[in-house]
Amino acid sequence: MVIPTESALAQGKRGGERGHFPSGRASTMHVRGPQYGTIRNRVPTGAKQMNFRGETFHWHNGVYYHPNGKRFVVVRPPIGLRIGVLPIDCFMLTIGAIPYYYYYGTFYTTVNNEYEVVDPPVGALVEELPSDCEEVTIDDKVYYKVDDTYYRAVVDKRNKIMFEVVGKSVK
Template structure:
């Protein structure tokens, strides 16, 4: 009797396994895509100490010795890390567009390494060397760690968690083992 039950159990197990392997299976690949948060709530905005003016502010006249940069048929004026765009007889302090290239950075900029790349950071803008004394504005490298937030950041709440945002780059606070708080670039 036990042999009959055991044989029946084996037969059922084999039938179920065959059925599992022959049924069509639907699977969806999980891509590592960034997603838009369900809800972003701005909690606070920091203030700017940028000598060229806060982003979004207008100036009547440009500082001396600005350089004219043309990127995708739009003229920008650049001086010491600050970008200006002409608008209605004044100049608007703006974020530089991704891909714009400059030949000089503000003096004594710190840098960070991510992979084999050396990034320079100034006022929330990441620069990557692309040639001799040529630097390109690039996206913030995900996973990069900085020890202080740039000026003009916003404190935001995403899905119930607090993050910091500047130039569409999101940072999260990370407590190091030694008690210091640093900020990591994240993908949202």
């Protein structure tokens, strides 16, 4: 079950100050990373290793890798994981009065001078969804589910299809 919530008033900026985007819009004009679930023989050179709640992750240019035997799988980072530096081409969104940062399907906010992975904020707009999203119909309306977050397709002021965060699964 999804809990749709009214959109929040939002403003977006790319890379902090380099460009402005309409209300809550996060662009995906950055270089795309590997598809979620992709298995790699090794992590990219320069990847930073971190531990979070007893698990090891490797981070490189906004993409997260998790060990899988002797290989590594591309994953979405867990909520609560923190990094010290954002990817260069991240996008800033302000939802209400809270600044968020978006890159490669992951939303962050600042906590104690670090960037913490957070749930997608209701009202945020993104141009694309990960390829592993699932189309679901609830009360005759089509939603797109990524993990436990639901998005709906909307048309922005430029007549472009965007995906708006509308709620989360109730467990």
